[in-house]
Amino acid sequence: MDIRYLHNFLKVVDLGSMSEAARQLDVSPAAIAQQMRTLERELGASLLVRQGRSVQPTAAGQRLLERGRILVQDADALRDWVATDEDEGELRLGTVNTALHSFLPDILQSFAKHYPGVRIALRSAITPALYGALTQFELDAALCLKLPFELPKTVCWASLRQEPLVVLAHAHDAQRDPLELLRTQPLVRYDRQLAGGSLADRYLQAQRIQPHERVELNSIMAIALLVQRGLGVGLVPDIGRGLEGPDLCKLAVPAVSVPEDGAPLPARELGLLWRHQSPRGHWVQTLLRCAREVIEA
Secondary structure (H helix, E strand, O other), X not given: OOHHHHHHHHHHHHHOOHHHHHXXXXXXXXXXXXXXXXXXXXXXXXXXXXEOOEEEEOHHHHHXXXXXXXXXXXXXXXXXXXXXXXXXXXXXXXXXXXXXXXXXXXXXXXXXXXXXXXXXXXXXXXXXXXXXXXXXXXXXXXXXXXXXOOOOOOEEEEEEEEEOEEEEEEHHHOOOOHHHHHHHOEEEEEOOOOHHHHHHHHHHHHOOXXXXXXXXXXXXXXXXXXXXXXXXXXXXXXXXXXXXXXXXXXXXXXOOEOOOOOOEOOOEEEEEEEEOOOOOHHXXXXXXXXXXXXXXX
């Protein structure tokens, strides 16, 4: 049995679509379909059944799914164990954009001093996508936001920093009340479909502020650029050193409680995710130490 076919079977089941699996794997849908037929022929059982536009595993496919993940994981670990030199190889790292645009370059610079022969394969995405890639063995670690559910025992989490909400304003408004700015100035809104944007929206609702929105976008750095040009104010998580500029200031906002339970509205939390048993675990631990040193400096 070709372990690549088994890996692709897992991808098809996870996505519920052969065409989407083919797109993400950068192969043709016909190739994926042929691989699935080959697996079925080798195992002597039907593995997938169509339900409308999606595919679902049969009972036999479900049994293969349960053991297949372990087999793929063991094959990946074996290949890495044989091929990975202590000081050379590739570390597959995922990151959210805010980390990429702030302190990640310093973390990678520090890591490179420890392992100059290790290549970093970097993938930028939102946290749910990074978590999915990690659990599907496509990433070794991910610098991302804390997930809102309990992690399985196979995945580890280390918190690195809290990112409370701040108002981004033009430097000439540095002495003004941040809540007054949110009430009176156009808002360059952080995308509400993202965790930080949703947090900002909950804050505005708790403060009973109905802002005049100028634009909504999914980049904190882009919001900072628009604010510097006098196009309004922003309410975003404080990503640290990335929010700097001669015409930009950050204003802390008063704490607020969530109406549902009276608890304080939490800050956004960023940290490192990695798989518990990984042949690249020693690299991940070094990366974690580098991240803590950079962020705490």
